[in-house]
Amino acid sequence: MRRPTPSPAEESASRRIVGAFLVSAAGAVGFAVTYGLGGDTRWEGVCLAVAFAGLAVGLAVWARRLVPVGGYVEEHEGFTPPPAEQAMTAAEFAAPDSPTRRYGLLAALGFALTALGVAALFPLRSLLPWDRVRPPRALKDTPWGAGVRLVDGTGRPLRPDDVPAETMVAVFPEGDPDAGDAPAFAVRLDPERFSRPPAGGHLGGLVVWSMLCTHAGCPVRLYLKGTGRVLCPCHQSSFDLLAGARAVAGPAARPLPGLPIEVGPDGFLRATGDFTAPPGAGFWSRP
Amino acid sequence: MIMDRLARALDDRLRLSPVTRRALAKVFPDHWSFMLGELALYSFVALILTGVYLTFFFDASSADRVYQGSYAPLDGSTTSAAYASVVRLSWDVRAGLLIRQTHHWASLVFLAAIVLHLARIFFTGAFRKPRELNWLIGVTMLTLALANGFTGYSMPDDLLSGLGLRIITSVVESIPLVGTWLAALALGGEFPSDAMIPRMFVTHVLLVPAVLVALISLHLGILVRQKHTQFPGPGRTEHNVVGSRLWPSYTLRSLALFAWVLAVLFALGGLAQINPVWLYGPFEPAQSTSPAQPDWYVAWGDGALRLFPPWEFRIGGYLVPAPFFPGVVLGGLAFLALYLWPFAERLRTRDRRQHHLLDRPRDHPVRIGVGVAALTFFAVLVVAAGDDVLARLLGVPVYDLLYLFRILVLALPILTGAVAFLTARALRRGEAASLGDLTRADLRRAGRPSRRPSRRDDEPETPAPDRPGxxxxxxxxxxxxxxxxxxxxxxxxxxxxxxxxxxxxxxxxxxxxxxxxxxxxVPGPPAPSPPGPVRAALRRWGRAAAAGSLLVAALVERRRDRRRQRDGDEGDPREKADAAPRGGEPR
Structure with a gap:
């Protein structure tokens, strides 16, 4: 119990609280000044942190030292309602003219509401793309096709000599470099070392595969030189390019789809068709 | 004085005092673990405050935009408007980076606070009747918080978040029958579609927050209606709540916690760099970064995707791809188990009574065993999401770590769950008060099978017999x-x-x-309640103010007199002598 006149402890608590609030105000001013001087993320953060920490300390000391803590009890009326009250409420619903007893009308109302609810679902169709391509179909088709030339990241068409040995070159379909499912990579390998031929064939060791991992669709950008393997940075799936891009480690289960290529009459590389399988992650109707 | 009159005026019109009297006197139990929910609440408030500021600068569009600003490496390059606006916000808007980083940190703290709060509720049995409804609301809010965290993380359209979005899209596409349709419905086309950033934006700033606000209100309303639970203790029964009052104690304490949350978040936002999207670069379908780790609260999913073996099969010619099990089934089962736990436990214990006193975690060895095993399982998954970073740090092949984690994720939860189960049983059956007091005999006894779960620690329905004193x-x-x-x-x-x-x-x-x-x-007041120091101070200031205003009134009166007299004859020197002693009187 507290005496009417503040005790020395209370006086010192009051002084600490005032001090903390003054520090808080200083922090706020510091923030405004920092902002006005051009802003520095670190100092702005520190000033705001000081401002709020000052508030917090002041309020916490106030709550601990100057107001009663603990020692109160509140009754709990429990959640079993009085039986009479429960019965009366139930009677309201069971009265002869209660709408809940008109079963026929309720059924009709239910029918109308269900119809409305179902009708309200139809506009959801508008959220689907309107290009009339069913999503599974869209996943199977890519911009690649017979005669589409291979270009590099800058849009320059590639000749066979542009793909050096022991490195991977990202290639894109000409005219559609931003398509999500089109990225592929070209590598030059020694055909003697193939333990299994590439699915899309090769041009004297030059092979093109889809760049999208067959696990979750990340680009397999890490080429482990010498081993003929590529690695996906997302979940560490690894594919053996010398064995038909078979998945050899990690969570991927299917090989990378290959891209059949040829050298066109203009001397540039071009595809002779789409990937040998839908690129990227698997889905229900994937062949 | 003014507050008092304002309160009276409001009460005269709205008749608030009967409600307010009870509301101000609401008792909160004094235990730190009851603040975890408040921590989540205040992080959410911080998220809204910082998030609203960010919306003024974020351009939710995937249209091409040329970034021109003070970040030189990207100056003049064409990126999506979303990415360009985030880089501009970070480099060219004053305090923009601070608010953006604080927002991101707040989301991490928000999710962490929710998970801790959930664990507290779980291990103490606070979800039991009559609080099942609030448990269901809470678990729903966790799913919404996860969804909002992920959309927020993906919106800047940087390379790292683009990879994350691509992975999630692949996980959704793995759902049998409807997966590809669901993904297309969500993204408005094949990944990466032009519609996905605006859609994520609306979901992130409007849909999910609105539902969260509604559910938080409901959560708190039910909490106030049902009142707090409390740990057992002297004077504490199933029929009361013991602790401190909302006014003034918890008003001050709660505001202090709010200020603490903001202080820590702004310190983190100012000093600890997070998600530097300008370093990751804009999203491009053929680019990837390494290492690539998501925010901690989705890392369990990423870890599961890494650990799950390359198993997939076909049903009637249709493919069920590998990400379906770690990505969809695992999360689905985890949340199903969370939703069903209160009802499953009631089925097992056949306990249909109301509970306002909490369990000590040791009181239910099965519950603590399952809980600890689940937490261990998800913790291993979170660590496994960094296996490539760990491999580089430790200098071991990443696939060795992968196999180690595959074993750990199955073995470690069984081990920790069993240890927790046995420890709880030993503590409950033996005399030991704490972990350190456990003897070998206690542990040996804990290994033996039990009879039916005993009810002796449950509060009986009928009131306890009157204890003397x-x-x-x-x-x-x-x-x-x-x-x-x-x-x-x-x-x-x-x-x-x-x-x-x-x-x-x-x-x-x-x-x-x-x-x-x-x-x-008992006759008379046993102890007169003395005025608090604030009231004493107010009274003192009030007295000083009264004296001061009296003085001012007197001076004004004198002046008026003097003017009146001056109108009549010229001034009287006596008045000055009169006024002087008054000036020094109070204080």
Whole structure:
């Protein structure tokens, strides 16, 4: 119990609280000044942190030292309602003219509401793309096709000599470099070392595969030189390019789809068709 | 004075005092673990405050935009408007980076606070009847928080978040039958579609926050209606709540916590760099970064995707791809288990009674065993999401770590769960008060099979028999009545949280809180409640102010007199001499 006149402890608590609030105000001013001087993320953060920490300390000391803590009890009326009250409420619903007893009308109302609810679902169709391509179909088709030339990241068409040995070159379909499912990579390998031929064939060791991992669709950008393997940075799936891009480690289960290529009459590389399988992650109707 | 009059004016019109009187006196239990939910609440408030500021600068569009600003490496390059606006916000808007980083940190803290709060509720059995509804709401809010965290993380359209979005899209596409349609419905086309950033934006800033606000209100409303749970202790029963009052104690403490949350978040936002999207670069379908780790709260999913073996199969020619099991089934089962737990536990224990007293975690060895095993499982998955970073740090092949984690994720939860189960049983059956006091005999006994789960630690339905030395004291105080609970044996006194307007009300409250305890009316106030220091200070200032205003009034009066006299004859020197001593009088 507290005496009417503040005790020395209370006086010192009051002084600490005032001090903390003054520090808080200083922090706020510091923030405004920092902002006005051009802003520095670190100092702005520190000033705001000081401002709020000052508030917090002041309020916490106030709550601990100057107001009663603990020692109160509140009754709990429990959640079993009085039986009479429960019965009366139930009677309201069971009265002869209660709408809940008109079963026929309720059924009709239910029918109308269900119809409305179902009708309200139809506009959801508008959220689907309107290009009339069913999503599974869209996943199977890519911009690649017979005669589409291979270009590099800058849009320059590639000749066979542009793909050096022991490195991977990202290639894109000409005219559609931003398509999500089109990225592929070209590598030059020694055909003697193939333990299994590439699915899309090769041009004297030059092979093109889809760049999208067959696990979750990340680009397999890490080429482990010498081993003929590529690695996906997302979940560490690894594919053996010398064995038909078979998945050899990690969570991927299917090989990378290959891209059949040829050298066109203009001397540039071009595809002779789409990937040998839908690129990227698997889905229900994937062949 | 003004506050008092304003309060009276409002009460005269709205009749708020009956509600306010009870609301201000609401008792909160004094235990730190009850603040975890508040931590989540205040992180959410911080998220809204910082998030609204960010919306003024974020351009939710995937249209091409040329970034021109002070980040030189990207100056003049064409990126999506979303990415360009985030880089501009980070480099060219004053305080923009601070607010953006604080927002991101707040989301991490928000999710962490929710998970800790959930664990507290779980291990203490606070989800039992009548609080199942609030458990369901809470679990729903966790899913919404995860969804909002992920959309927020993906919106800047940087390379790292683009990879994350691509992975999630692949996970959704793996759902049998409807996966590809669901993904297309969400993204408005094949990944990466032009519609996905605007859609994520609307989901992130409007849909999910609106539902969260509604559910938080409901969560708190139900909490106030049902009142707090509390740990067992002297004077604490199934029929009362013991602790401190909302006013003034918890008002101050809660505001202090809010300020702490903001202080820590702004310190993190200012000093600890997070998600530097300008370093990751804009999203491009053929680019990837390494290492690539998501925010911690989705890392369990990423870890599961890494650890799950390359198993996939076909049903009637249709493919069920590998990400389906770690990505969809695991998360689905985890949340299904969370939703169903209160009902499953009730089915097992056949306990249909109301519970307002919490369990100590040791009281339910099965619950703590399952909980610890689940937490361990997800913790291993979170660590596994960094296996490539760990491999580089430790200098071991990443696939060795992968196999190690595949074993750990199955073995470690069984081990920790069993240890938790046995420890809880040993603590419950033996005499040991804490972990350090456990003897070997306790542990040996814990290994033996038990009979039916004992009920001895549950509060019986009927009120406890009157213990000697326990009594309720009531006394009148002018018009109103007060009461308090006294336990002589334990030297414990608990004061009623509010005054009663009549003796009947006081008796009723005391009867509810301590059924079966004798009530005595004691004469006179046992201890006059002294004014608090604030009130004393206010009174002192009030006196000073009164004296001051008297002085001012007197001076004004004198002046008017003097003017009147000056109108009549010229001034009187006596007045100056009169006024001088008054000036020095008060204080």
């Amino acid at each position: 326990e009594r309720i004291e009531l006394w009148p105080e002018g018009e109103v009545w007060r009461w308090r609970y006294r336990d002589e044996a334990r030297r414990l006194v608990l004061t009623a949280n509010r005054v009663a307007v009549s003796e009947e009300e006081a008796v009723e409250a005391a009867r509810l809180a301590y059924p079966g305890v004798d009530r005595v009316v």
